[in-house]
Amino acid sequence: MKRINWRIWAGFILSLVAGFSYPFVFVRWPITREFPWANLLLFAIAIVLLFLGLRRAFKPDKRIVSKIFSSLAAAFGVFMLAALLFLIFVMGSWLPPSSAAPQVGQKAPDFTLTDANDKQVALAQLLTEPLNNKPTKAVLLIFYRGYW
């Protein structure tokens, strides 16, 4: 009886899930974004399955087609893992130097920009205007990449 090599299929699908769950799910929380624990755990299981599937496919009684398919599936799993690590640890640090950004102890440059209600807002105004009838204690400037 011919039996399906479920380990290689499970390993292949799990490596897809392990890769794509980072940008679509785990990127949302700092603890799973800064270091991809959750994805590495999924990849570890995927790689074990791929390894077991590969070992099975390379038994002498197996056909050449299943040897080729299993090898491709295993290579894909390893590629997905490498791509995720490259994205986070290499591409994530492709940032320009910001040596002239204000340092601790320096005055932050003032600016006036348009807010989400099309009103002009100046930093000086945010620093001095009372918030909920209490004097402003601090202002946090968050520069971010955009909504996308």
Next chain:
Amino acid sequence: MGISVDSPEQTRKHMVQEAGYPFTFLSDPTLETIGRYDLVHVKELASGKDISRPAEFLLDPSGTVRWRMVTENFFVIARPEQVLEAAKALP
């Protein structure tokens, strides 16, 4: 307060209406302010545009920087608890 290259309409739709953030968002589509803070990320790979790199500055009422985080990896940005701890240290 948040600053990005997004237009006021994009910010209103995505950050205020969809995400529900209650704080002020400012738009800097010409990167004038982002440039003054030396945070311009020229031709960013994913968007293909000039955008701001992530950075956070905590200012006291005189406008002096009391704490900052200029990340070396854009998957790592300031966590709320880090900012709160820095804010507690202010007078």
